[in-house]
Amino acid sequence: MHADSWALRAKKLGFRSRAVFKLEEILKKTNSLHSDSLVLDIGSAPGGWSELIKAMAPAASVYAIDLLPMDPVKDVFFFQEDLINIHKIPEIYSLKLRFDLVISDLAPNLSGIRAVDEEKIFDLNIETLRTASIYLNRYNGSFIIKTFQNSLLKRFRTEMEKCFHLVQTYKPAASKSKSGEIYLFGEKPL
Numbered sequence: 001m002h003a004d005s006w007a008l009r010a011k012k013l014g015f016r017s018r019a020v021f022k023l024e025e026i027l028k029k030t031n032s033l034h035s036d037s038l039v040l041d042i043g044s045a046p047g048g049w050s051e052l053i054k055a056m057a058p059a060a061s062v063y064a065i066d067l068l069p070m071d072p073v074k075d076v077f078f079f080q081e082d083l084i085n086i087h088k089i090p091e092i093y094s095l096k097l098r099f100d101l102v103i104s105d106l107a108p109n110l111s112g113i114r115a116v117d118e119e120k121i122f123d124l125n126i127e128t129l130r131t132a133s134i135y136l137n138r139y140n141g142s143f144i145i146k147t148f149q150n151s152l153l154k155r156f157r158t159e160m161e162k163c164f165h166l167v168q169t170y171k172p173a174a175s176k177s178k179s180g181e182i183y184l185f186g187e188k189p190l
């Protein structure tokens, strides 16, 4: 399907972003969302992924964090905060080691200078991975992170392999074919 068609479909179904279909595809393939999952949505604004989680699993508990404000999503607990300060949010900190699923669609502001941007993305990915390792339950926690194909991707995947029993790479159909975005999935924290 053409990228614009995914956008139209998202609009028709009432979702805030077309990114929902990429996440939906990965969630179905990995079977990582359950009816009562406790989910942490990192980089959640404008709220498409949080909406999707609640649509797929209405009884799931969703905590969402973003630097930017986010219009309320019904029954989603949103906190406007930088990821590096997540431990300062008592409602989330008290759920350390209890989340079933951490999803991250974080995207840093890019400078346009390739080497600088690749470092920025890598650093943010490492911060996100560290957060997932702290907040996921050790028994069957899952992590889904959107990132980009670049010279540091392999290094990041290696870091993920140190943190999870299983790591897989996904390129969902709804992801623009030319876009450099790619998704990594980690299961069962080590």
Ligand SMILES: C[S@@+](CC[C@H](N)C(=O)[O-])C[C@H]1O[C@@H](n2cnc3c(N)ncnc32)[C@H](O)[C@@H]1O
Pocket (backbone or CB within 6 Å): 016, 017, 019, 020, 042, 043, 044, 045, 046, 047, 048, 049, 050, 065, 066, 067, 068, 081, 082, 083, 084, 105, 106, 107, 108, 109
């Ligand atoms: C592509 S958008 C997320 C879209 C969202 N998944 C959706 O479906 O609506 C990326 C988000 O990451 C957020 N972000 C970037 N750096 C961040 C940080 N350090 N802490 C928290 N959020 C951050 C941005 O503010 C932006 O809203």
